[in-house]
Amino acid sequence: MPVLASLGPTRGHPFMPTPSVAGELSAAARKYGVKPMPSLEWNAQVERETAHLYDRVQAVIPPVEWPFFAPYVKAINDLKRERGAVILAHNYQTPEIYNCVADFVGDSLQLAIEATKTKAPIIVQAGVHFMAETSKILNPDKTVLIPDVRAGCSLASSITGEDVRLLRDRYPGVPIVAYVNTSADVKAEVDICCTSANAVQVVESLNADTVIFLPDQYLASYVASQTKVKIIAWKGACEVHERFTADELEKYRAADPSIQIIAHPECPPDVLDAADYTGSTKGMIDWVRKNKPKRVVMVTECSMADNMKAELPDVEFVKPCNLCPHMKRITLPKILDSLVYLKEEVTIDPMIAAKARRSVERMIHLRS
Numbered sequence: 001m002p003v004l005a006s007l008g009p010t011r012g013h014p015f016m017p018t019p020s021v022a023g024e025l026s027a028a029a030r031k032y033g034v035k036p037m038p039s040l041e042w043n044a045q046v047e048r049e050t051a052h053l054y055d056r057v058q059a060v061i062p063p064v065e066w067p068f069f070a071p072y073v074k075a076i077n078d079l080k081r082e083r084g085a086v087i088l089a090h091n092y093q094t095p096e097i098y099n100c101v102a103d104f105v106g107d108s109l110q111l112a113i114e115a116t117k118t119k120a121p122i123i124v125q126a127g128v129h130f131m132a133e134t135s136k137i138l139n140p141d142k143t144v145l146i147p148d149v150r151a152g153c154s155l156a157s158s159i160t161g162e163d164v165r166l167l168r169d170r171y172p173g174v175p176i177v178a179y180v181n182t183s184a185d186v187k188a189e190v191d192i193c194c195t196s197a198n199a200v201q202v203v204e205s206l207n208a209d210t211v212i213f214l215p216d217q218y219l220a221s222y223v224a225s226q227t228k229v230k231i232i233a234w235k236g237a238c239e240v241h242e243r244f245t246a247d248e249l250e251k252y253r254a255a256d257p258s259i260q261i262i263a264h265p266e267c268p269p270d271v272l273d274a275a276d277y278t279g280s281t282k283g284m285i286d287w288v289r290k291n292k293p294k295r296v297v298m299v300t301e302c303s304m305a306d307n308m309k310a311e312l313p314d315v316e317f318v319k320p321c322n323l324c325p326h327m328k329r330i331t332l333p334k335i336l337d338s339l340v341y342l343k344e345e346v347t348i349d350p351m352i353a354a355k356a357r358r359s360v361e362r363m364i365h366l367r368s
């Protein structure tokens with residue numbers, strides 16, 4: 001069993017972009033122009049034009065709530081077409097975003113790959129800031145927008161590029177793998193990126209006895225359990241997944257021994273031991289689609305179960321409901337604002353972006 005060493009906690013991530021000052025236009029707004037705010041009235045036309053989208057979410061959005069969402073859904077889809085924009089939405093986005101306005105949905109790896117393929121000049125990232133940065137890293141000439149720049153991540157904010165340079169000094173010659181949940185300046189300093197879907201494959205691809213894995217200590221621990229490579233882990237954690245406990249899962253199992261429990265590898269090791277399956281968000285989705293369990297506990301961010309329920313209404317999803325406060329900053333009104341005013345634009349120093357691109361592309365090319 002490989003030894004898992006931990007380094008000390010970090011001093012915190014200093015990078016947080018400044019939102020546009022009210023009244024100040026972004027470079028993208030100056031280039032493409034600001035559009036008038038569309039009508040947000042609920043009327044027969046809106047009802048008719050969004051009926052097919054409501055069909056997708058009726059299992060999770062009550063009819064009484066749809067008149068609030070539908071005018072935004074129509075306005076966003078109309079404006080998206082007018083602008084030639086695409087919306088990339090993470091699996092943790094709420095059902096009305098995930099099912100009704102997103103062009104592509106997926107986990108971090110799927111969204112990073114979609115970001116390399118899209119021809120759209122404008123990308124709106126319905127996710128957290130490091131995901132928007134990844135899209136910008138892969139599309140330096142495109143406009144990448146995030147509807148709320150405060151949508152951060154406890155993992156990304158646990159480590160800086162300076163921390164990685166100190167690690168290099170302390171462990172000369174040891175390759176460094178960064179989970180994509182890191183800022184561009186961290187990606188710029190490491191050898192390769194990974195996601196929870198390919199972390200083991202990435203670590204083993206380096207043909208090294210020892211690898212530094214950052215910043216998630218629990219994903220590192222999971223990787224260490226799946227490989228002979230010795231892992232040195234950073235002591236970061238996802239504030240959503242670290243809250244799950246093995247005790248709560250055992251209670252679900254005691255109440256219904258036939259229940260299936262599937263967990264994300266950002267959870268602590270005893271939680272993973274209590275689960276029937278461990279996998280990335282895509283892995284969990286594929287597992288439910290394939291196995292169609294009667295009742296399943298999704299041990300991950302709460303909205304993913306809603307999105308699955310919309311697709312598979314016959315499966316009962318038991319939700320220990322831990323919400324990610326950062327993902328929940330993204331809402332339909334903010335997405336609409338992004339498309340009207342072309343804000344908040346993600347920018348990255350070109351030198352840092354070029355170095356970070358090498359780490360992300362190395363991961364993507366490994367996959368193919």
Ligand code: SF4
Nearest residue numbers: 153154238239240324
């Ligand atoms: S769920 Fe956890 S890892 Fe994902 S964005 Fe939120 S804090 Fe970060």
